[in-house]
Structures are given as structure tokens and as C-alpha cells.
Amino acid sequence: MEADGAGEALKVIMEFFTLHDHRGLHPPMASSLICVLTVTTPGIDTPPPSVTDGERGGLLAAVSLVPDPRNPRGVRYPLAALLAVAVCAVLAGATSFTAIADWLYDLDKPDQQRLGFDRGVPAGTTVWRLLTRLDDVLVSRVLAGWLRARTPSLAVPRPCRYRTVIAVDGKTLRGARLADGRQVPLLSALDTSTGIVLAQVTVDTKSNEIPSFTPLLDAVENLLGGLAGVLFVADALHTQTGHAEQITRRGAHLLLQAKGNQPTLHAQLKAVPWAQIPVGDRTRDRGHGRKETRTVKAVTLHTPGGIAFPHARQAVRITRTRTVEGKTSRETAYLVTSLPAADAQPADLQKWARSEWLIENQIHHVRDVTFREDLHQARTGTGPAVMATLRNTAIGWHRINGETNIARANRRADRRSNDLITAVTSNYPNTQ
Incomplete structure (x- = not known):
């Protein structure tokens, strides 16, 4: 019965949060006079015409869709209230379950x-007990959908050449432990344009990130309503033929680096006569006592997948x-990338390749430094993953509000708790 209930709740959540986001579709021809983005958020009752209407955008309405694992008899505090306060408290800088209750x-x-x-209000142990029993993947999906519904940039048309770029990376929670004493590894997907973590899954500690890529891809696809035209970037660990097949089968694209884990592919790319290929893009940066120059060369592969990697359309070399x-x-x-040259110029490739680091710099680093994640010794149930999701949500909330210093944004939210509660319970998208 519990499994059936969770499945029905998930169906409702997907009906509620799926954004029919057409940003990833191939842009119109240059001669086209039309470049339109339609983003709708179907509701449970009457679907609003667009995200700008902001219906059902409040936090309490969103988290009320998360199934309550408790026996209904004797429930004193609503799950929606407990989860909403957890979100608000972490937005204000709380770093533990105890801090949320405080x-x-x-x-x-x-x-x-x-x-x-x-x-x-409940005792701290009540907050802790409930949050560590929740379905962490479901909580991540609901809160990501809520953030997307509140994002101003998703409520207006995008430029014709806009492409959704999603960075995938893993992080181990060093302070958290499972029952057998092992650390908790997570794999996440970041929308690099909004700063929102779209999905997060727990990696099996007996394996590595590779088998977790498909569940993560499923979660992102469910949230976005499709992956057509979306570009995935990730580190060399995920340069796997299986990943390439999974991504392209769903209409998405990839930009992946080849290293020692794919020796044949790496050797083939290195053997390309790069000296005969002109520089496609060059950028120069100066700052923090260093000078850096990046040059990009790209060449079309005449037979897609003709090298030791499926669906590869271009070979790319970036020299720093x-x-x-x-x-x-x-x-x-x-x-290698599955995008043809017409859709991915060298300047684009350089920008997208650098975006892989955004999930490390803008999410994982902030969780460690600002939220002291690696010092948090959560050891019960899904607690470590749920807390990581709450931190992701806080960072995403502050980012869509135009904040660049998350620690300062946390302090401001804590000082103005009344304004914070007003903002998150509002039904309308945020404004910067």
C-alpha cells in the first residue's frame, strides 16, 4: 500500500511540476522571424497559461505533495509545515537538524x-526523525520544481541560440556515515543557467557514480518533461559509451572529456592533425596574479561515431x-561532442566546457564552506541526502534572487525571517 501511495503521489508531483520547456529544441533558421519560448506549469486543477501567473508557487503548496511516511493516527505537526520550515531555516543559514529546530x-x-x-512547535527530535525518513529523490524533485516555478528567467522568452546546459558531478559527504560506517556519495545535475540543482541521487557505496547516471538522467527528464536539445557536460569518469547512448536516445547532447579511462578514444583524439586545424576561438584572462590563455580547435568527424565513441560529431582540443x-x-x-558544427561553434564549446566546473564552484564548494557540510555528521536514514538537498535549494533560491555571496544572503534572510517567510509562501515568481 505504501508503495502504491508513493507512486500515486509521484504521478501528481510530475503533473504539477513538469515544465514543457522547449528551450532545448534546435533554434529556428536564421531567416525565421519567430523565436518563441513557451514555458507552462500545468496545475492540478486548471493549468495556468504560463509560469508568470505563478499559481501554486508557494512553498507550502509545493511540499504538501511529498508523501508523509508517518501513520496518520496521532500526527500532530503537518509534514508540509516541517519541510517548509526546514527549507526556510537552511535559507537562513541553518547547518544541521538541530539548527533547523532552533x-x-x-x-x-x-x-x-x-x-x-x-x-x-515540535521538539528537535521530531524534526530530525521525520526528515531522515523522507524519500530524498522525491524531495529533491519537488524542491527543484518549486525553484523553477519561481525563477524569473524561465518566465520570459529566451534568445534563439539559447541552449540548456546541465553539469553533472559527484560529491562525497565526508562527515556523514551509513550504518556500516561508509561515507555518503551523491551525484547531482545542475542547470548552469539558473544555478538550480535539478536532481540528486545517492550513489551505491559498493560501486561508483557510473551506474547512478541513468537514475539521475531519469530524474532530470521527469522534471523537465523531456531532454530534447539539452547538453550534458561532465568529467571524464562519465565519458562512457552507455552514457552516450542514454543521452542521445532521449534527444539530448553531450560534451565529454577523454582521459585515461578511455585510452583508445584519447589516443585517437590526440592523433588528429591539430597543427593543420585553425584556432577557432581564443580568450585571455588576467587576475589574481595570473595570466591565462585558452585556445579552442574543433574539427567535424565525417562519420558520426567514427572514432571510438558513439554519436561523436566533433573532436575538440582546448589548450590552456x-x-x-x-x-x-x-x-x-x-x-567529443554530439553537436554538429552548425550548432556548436568553438566559442560555444569553450563556454560549455568551462561550465562543467560550475557545479563544483557554485554548489559543492558553497555547501562545504558556507554550510559546513563535511562537518555535519548525519548518520540516519536519508538524512544526509535530504540535508544536501536543502542546501542545494537554499543556494538555488539565493541565486535566482541575484545573490552571488551565499553566506551574506543567508545572514540577511536570518535577520529578516518575516520577509523570508512572506517570500517563500508567495504564489508568484521571484523578482530580481
């Missing part, structure tokens, strides 16, 4: 009531020359 306890009674606590304190170093990366 933040709720310190609120004025009217603010507690606005979050759904009409009969007092860096000078720090008079010492110069040089690095060369070889990549």
Missing part, C-alpha cells in the same frame, strides 16, 4: 503559524596556458 523555536508565534504550526609569478604551465584537454 530557528523554528526562535520565530515569533505569528510567523510559526504562517508556516503551519498552529498547535505549538597559464603564467603565475613568471612560471608558465600548459594543459591540453581533448573532448
